[in-house]
Amino acid sequence: MKHRIVVLGAGYAGAYVAGNLARRLSPADTEITVVNAEPDFVERLRLHQLAAGQEIEAQKLADVFAGTGIRLRLARVTAVDPERQVVAVAVADADGGGDGELGYDTLVYALGSHVADCGVPGVAEYAFHVTARPAALRLRERLNSLDSLDRRGEGGRVLVVGDGLTGIETATEFAESRPGLSVALIARGELGARLSAGARSHLRQACDRLGITVLEHTSVEAVQATRVLCADGTALASDATVWTAGFAVNPIAAASGLEVTENGQIVVDDTMRSVSHPNIYAAGDSAYAIGDNGRPLPMSCASAGSTGRQATDAIVARLTGRKIVTSKLDYPGNHISLGRRDGILQMVDDEAQAKPKYVGGRKAARIKSGILQISLWGISHPTFGLPKRKRRLATAPDASAEKALA
């Protein structure tokens, strides 16, 4: 019987891992199945642009994996049972083969992350978000309806809660793409507190230029249908509240009995293998991986790449009886778009603190756009540049790889 590798999620991490495993392992010994809820590769990095009303061309996963031998199962993962080594799926598509279970020998968990309400009442009921495509499209519809609001020249009021990278990108994109709206950005502390002084001032100028109202030192305690309530007792009127203040991981990992952190990320070793379940790997936002600086890697596209690469290398090494090589796990910095013509590239040091220098303006916007294109190209060409020779499995893969490590 072939070794069954099941990859959960075909985002930046899962699509990379699946494609590269297919390239490196012999199909005579292995079968690789990818389970994803949506038929397209979702360019999550651009969901705020989609919500703003821009057209984002979607890549079909069937095309991405064509010719790789990977089986694509369009279904929603509902549970993982590590004792029986099966994944429960609910069908997302009439042609997907029905609800059921998929058995695995090696599992790669890469289901990404989603919005977290951080315990704030009303977020789930009333707030919009941009962490998934359906949600971004719902928000876009709402913005369309606000654009047509007749308020004697005053556009609809959009409150973006959270001045992390997603909040900053979302507020600036909306203000630039939809100048008729009145956009406010709510920051719990000083705006862009984690940026260098120069980048902070650049961000402030960009917000001024785009007409964004910045509300600093403001903590939102509740979201209601037409306003948010703040800790200092003020109520801010809002036609669309966009929650960008927190991300959490799908609760499936925790419910499966895997060792996870408080926010549901799977605790992995330096080969991205679950510390509690040795035939399960995690990559991307779902993985709690410690970087070379001793700190957890941030949820990011760069971390999806490095954790995905490491998981792939470790799986291939263990299955084929080769030495496991561990590679660099670092996080060089943040690339923040401020609309389509401005941006900030902020490098960070080994302690994850902003370095004094930053790149801003059109140059930063161009670099960011290049990064997005390269990431997408990498996903669409999963097998590019890798050796064509496919490895056969070792008879006792785990034993020989561990021996080589010792």
Ligand SMILES: Cc1cc2nc3c(=O)[nH]c(=O)nc-3n(C[C@H](O)[C@H](O)[C@H](O)COP(=O)(O)OP(=O)(O)OC[C@H]3O[C@@H](n4cnc5c(N)ncnc54)[C@H](O)[C@@H]3O)c2cc1C
């Ligand atoms: C608006 C926005 C802008 C961002 N900008 C940046 C940026 O500029 N730079 C940066 O580094 N990071 C950015 N990020 C973060 C980045 O998108 C994530 O860190 C990255 O996508 C993580 O990759 P992943 O593979 O772990 O998850 P994802 O890319 O989210 O992929 C997860 C996949 O799993 C699928 N899935 C989820 N649940 C299920 C289920 N139950 N069953 C089946 N399939 C499922 C999803 O459909 C998806 O295909 C941004 C995020 C957002 C929301």
